[in-house]
Amino acid sequence: MSELSLNSLLAVPLAPLVGSIAAGLLGRSIGRRASHVLTILGVLVSFIISAMTLKAVAVDGAHFNATVYEWMTLGSLKMEVGFLVDGLTAMMMCVVTFVSLMVHIYTIGYMEEDDGYQRFFSYISLFTFSMLMLVMSNNLLQLFFGWEAVGLVSYLLIGFWFKKPTAIFANMKAFLVNRVGDFGFILGIGLLLAFTGTLNYNELFAKANELTALTLPKTDWSLITVICICLFIGAMGKSAQFPLHVWLPDSMEGPTPISALIHAATMVTAGIFMVTRMSPLFELSDAALNFILVIGSITALFMGFLGIIQNDIKRVVAYSTLSQLGYMTVALGLSAYNVAVFHLMTHAFFKALLFLGAGSVIMGMHHDQDIRNMGGLRKHMPITWITSLIGSLALIGTPFFAGFYSKDSIIEAAHASHLPAASFAVFAVTAGVFITAFYSFRMYFLVFHGKENFHHKPFPGEHDHHDDDHGHDDHGHGHDHTPHESPWVVTAPLLLLAIPSVVIGFLAIEPMLFGDFFKGAIVVDAAKHPAMAELAHHFHGATAMALHGFSTLPFWLALGGVVTAYVFYMVAPQIPAMFARVLRPLIVIGENKYFLDWFNEHILAAGARLLGRGLWKVGDVGIIDGLLVNGSAKLVGLIGSLTRLFQTGYLYHYALVMILGVFALMTWFVFMHP
Secondary structure (H helix, E strand, O other): OOEOOHHHHHHHHHHHHHHHHHHHHHHHHHHHHHHHHHHHHHHHHHHHHHHHHHHHHHHHOOEEEEEEEEEEEEOOEEEEEEEEEOHHHHHHHHHHHHHHHHHHHHHHHHOOOOOOHHHHHHHHHHHHHHHHHHHHEOEHHHHHHHHHHHHHHHHHHHOOOOOOHHHHHHHHHHHHHHHHHHHHHHHHHHHHHHHHOOOEHHHHHHOHHHHOOOEOOOOOOEHHHHHHHHHHHHHHHHOOOOOOOOHHHHHHHOOHHHHHHHHHHOHHHHHHHHHHHOHHHHOOOHHHHHHHHHHHHHHHHHHHHHHHOOOEHHHHHHHHHHHHHHHHHHHHHOOOHHHHHHHHHHHHHHHHHHHHHHHHHHHHOOOOOEHHHOOOOOOOOHHHHHHHHHHHHHHOOOOOOHHHHHHHHHHHHHHHOOOOOHHHHHHHHHHHHHHHHHHHHHHHHHHHOOOOOOOOOOOOOOOOOOOHHHOOOOOOOOOOOOOOOOOHHHHHHHHHHHHHHHHHHHHHHHHHHHOOOOEOOEOOOOOOOOHHHHHHHHOOOHHHHHHHHOOOHHHHHHHHHHHHHHHHHHHOOHHHHHHHHHOHHHHHHHHOHHHHHHHHHHHHHHHHHHHHHHHHHHHHHHHHHHHHHHHHHHHHHHHHHHHHOOOOOOHHHHHHHHHHHHHHHHHHHHHHOO
16 A cells, blocks of 8 residues: 655645635735636646545555644643545545636636635635645544634635625524534534543544443433534534525525535535544444434425525525435435445536536626526527536436436435434435426526526626626626626536536446445444445446436436426426415425524524523623622622721720620630530
């Protein structure tokens, strides 16, 4: 087994960091061109080294696990910066850097006229650095640093247009919801530290079996189950699982490139990566796995329903992301960690493609994002059309496309699992196939086919972010009503992302799911959790799997979803209008996102305000200020006023007090010693 070079691995996260610092601190001085050249160069260097690392890991069996820098030592606890590079890390490094590179190039065209051009490049490069530090870590301290750093930069990116009230609300919402998840995450890390005395992955996993015999102090709860659920709560926040998913749709208020970067390949998949990395712990708790399975199933099914009623092109893709994250979480709960990260990888490419395709459409439509105002864009935007079709076919799991191999494997794993929650998971992921196909092709048909609805529409659209008095859109097209294909810096990334969206599943399924690619990185107890063994038993090659896929229920459900969307929106639009009237109560529930935002704002937030007011009035004003501070001062004053009565300044008063004191002592002595 060959070893990797520390210097080259250090360059992977540091190259984007250098580019970020240059664009952020010197952007005004060096100008726009130099800013994007430096940041793109940094990410390109990072991607090239990541690709070389992936080749070394996959072909030569290379591996790296060492401390880079020792920050602090507390007794036996070492707080370090270190890298662990194995199959899981190498795959994540390539996905993050490739998608980031495509987003950087795309941003040149999308943010062309934006005043914050250099600042945006600085942010997305800093985000890339943070994500790379997260996936390359060999200890929980560095993992938590990367975890919080991507949260911070996502806050800055979602609120990039900081003069826009909805963007400010969205980034604050994302920040607060992620703090809820991170509270659980740091509790899990704290419990691991308290009971193992280490934060290093290898040392933790070596002591994992010792945790199974322990209970949480002063309870009869299994310690390993509590730890795993706390860690997963962190993943629920970062990877937007029900009910901590509410931040992700609102985060579409940020520029489209960050939707692709954050919500396709990087931040939202951090939770999936973390649980996979912690597989030696999660394998020890069936209770935690069942909990993960239920949460993932709810997210996969019910977030898909919300995608059906969205009219904002970016929000349709956002709810699709939520649903697919639910699929990945279901795979985690089934102990099919290989399948979860396989779907993470395939999803990263086709979802980034769909988000960037949506951004290209928005540019062509002069920043109108309402799909009801589109139609017939196929002839005006041919490259965007064909790449969006490829992304949609991959998303719905069309055989031979990337999404088919990963999505179908999740459904098969659910059938093979013996966990109690698996039956619900089977229903959720199977029903989700039809729903995904329906809302994906509803958007596709309304945008690219049918009647051209953009004539006589006011441009720019209601979602535009520039000042209302500009009288033109961000790309200087004024009120031109004819959509147009995007420039090459936008279409080139679309074409480059379309390639892996088609072929990566076919090429990677065998080594990633049934080979040794993840050997040592992922641990599965095959006796208790046989899903992966069952998949391996029925796998006879990528081609045979795809051909067999044409005869399976998921394929026909997907085809049914596409045909239904075509009939509803191209042939007989009166049918969905009729359903909208008949199912109005359900539509209202969907439009209000199951009233979770209302519950959070009016119940949880009101309760928090009430609690805060109570703590302020009773705790701060009443007890601390009133009793402890002012009360002690009043007590001292009272004692002083009483003692002042005895301080008269007359000698005979003091003599009398002395005599009475001696008399009292003598009386006490006589009675106590008769």
